[in-house]
Amino acid sequence: MDQEKLYALLAREMAGVLTEEEATVLQQLLQQYPDASYIREVFARNWVPVGKQYNTQQAQLLLEKHQLRMQEVISTADDTALPAKRPLWLLYTGIAASILTILFVGGHWFLSKKSNAPKELAQLVTARGTRSQLLLPDGSRVWLNAGSKLDYPKQFAKNTPREVTLEGEAFFIVTADASRPFKVHTSAFHIRVLGTSFNVRAYPGEDSAVASLVQGSVEVMLDEAGQQVVALRPNEKLTVPVHPPTLNNSTTTTASPQQVMPVYRSKLTPVQDSIITETAWVQNKLAFKHLELEKVAALLDQWYGVEIGFENDSKKQLYFTGVFETESLEQILDALETTLSFKWTKDAAGKIWIE
Amino acid sequence: MRENEQIKTLFERVCYENSIQAYNELYITLCSRLIHFSASIVSSYHLAEEIVSDVFMVFWQKRNQLSHVNNPVVYLYVSTKNLSLNTLQQQKRHRHHSLDTLDTEMLAIAPEAENGMVSAEVAQKIERAVRSLPARCQLIFRLIKQDRLSYREVSQLLEISTKTVDAQLTIAVKKISQAIRFDLSDELAQTYLHQDS
Secondary structure, X not given: OHHHXXXXXXXXXXXXXXXXXXXXXXXXXXXXXXXXXXXHHHHHOOEEEOOOOOOHHHHHHHHHHHHHHHHHHOXXXXXXXXXXXXXXXXXXXXXXXXXXXXHHHHHHHHHHHHHOOOOOEEEEEOOOOOOXXXXXXXXXXXXXXXXXXXXXXXXXXXXOOEEEEEEEEEEEEOOOOOOOOEEEEOOOOEEEEOOOEEEEEEOOOOOEEEEEEEEOOEEEEOOOOOOOEEEEOOOEEXXXXXXXXXXXXXXXXXXXXXXOOOOEEEEOOXXXXXXXXXXXXXXXXXXXXXXEHHHHHHHHHHXXXXXXXXXXXXXXXXXXXXXXOOOOHHHXXXXXXXXXXXXXXXXXXXXXXXX | OHHHHHHHHHHHHHHHHOOHHHHHHHHHHHHHHHHHHHHHHHOOHXXXXXXXXXXXXXXXXXXXXXXXXXXXXXXXXXXXXXXXXHHHHHHOOXXXXXXXXXXXXXXXXXXXXXXXXXXXXXXXXXXXXXXXXOHHHHHHHHHHHOOOOOHHHHHHHHOOOHHHHHHHHHHHHHHHHHHHHHHOOHHHHHHHHHHHO
């Protein structure tokens, strides 16, 4: 009996699932069966395949073989496929073309920018309670959160920055293209990126706008002229207070005064495992950490497209942490209510009241 | 586990950032294990290499839809399993395509013999004991000992309960332990007895 137990515990130890209690029992059994210590040691060793083995070099060769196959299979139509090594003449014609483009288009582009002549623009709008996903013409991917609006050109011009304008919240995975930096314009700041993934939150109704970087690097320009620039590192976010509307209306870039904006840089907020509150919505998760109930209500409001009111203003200052995925609005409210700090009701019009 | 987290990070970098570097690293890290796993189903290393290459190809093509994948390791193993079974079916070499008919030739593992602790003789005994295990039991032992999958991951991959995984692993450990035990030279056993007393 004891021996059977010993084998079971050795197995569990090897699999890394031994509990503390089991570890104590194992120690006792090892004293009882001294030769088991040797066996235990053998299992802790490094084992190797008896047949064919692949060392690092062979793995590298396999990878190269794989890359060749990929280039054959994935047609050139998919421009996000693994980049093939380009022949040199293509590079030179590319450079020549870009010089020409700069010469001919450059002037025109500056003019068109001044005169505000619209390029062929497309717009994606999401209502409250819905989210959407979009593949941009350059292969970059955008997730648009509820109640947001994204303006983007139907086609990105060659060798000019890829520019989009956002109102609301979006998560971007930008395809790298050194010749065409990617820019996101919001009313609070402008972001310049090369290839990376990041989240931008700039809802008109909120008192601050936030840029959160997951991977890569981005520069946040607080003015369009790029005089106040903050570079973000992965896992950092920048919170920028939004100007009162009077200041916001000025469209001239040179006239903006050299005031120092009280922006602040901070770390992204992990709630559990790999869930980060700033980007959880992309994975259809609603996550918040130590957030005032007032802001949680605003999140739910946006997520489910409902209205939430407070009958007792003091409740706005309660703090909550949570991650929700498939729960209904009612389930979430019930879960929060179990903290016994507030009660919720729904009135005839469907509006939620917190008291 | 640390390695698992690393794999997850690489996987996410591929999904969110289209990172080719992370993709290549993932390939290097996982290809050998996946090839062995696939080879045990299709009975050919050559075929298995192609299958794993295909698995990674699909992964690249679908990378932007995979950001919801909770466990990249399980995802890649399950893809490999499915593609391997499909390949068998296309070749019409077998009527029934399941993990019941595994080629254990590709699964056997044994401790490295040169490290002093384990003599060549003991290593051989262990190898024989491993080979004598039922195919599925051998597969489970390999997935946990060699590929360092968790109970949960194995249970998801093979569609069995974690209890079964635990029981099968215990059987493997028992058989191997007994083989070592019989082989333990008196001398060695004595050394351990002395140390203990």
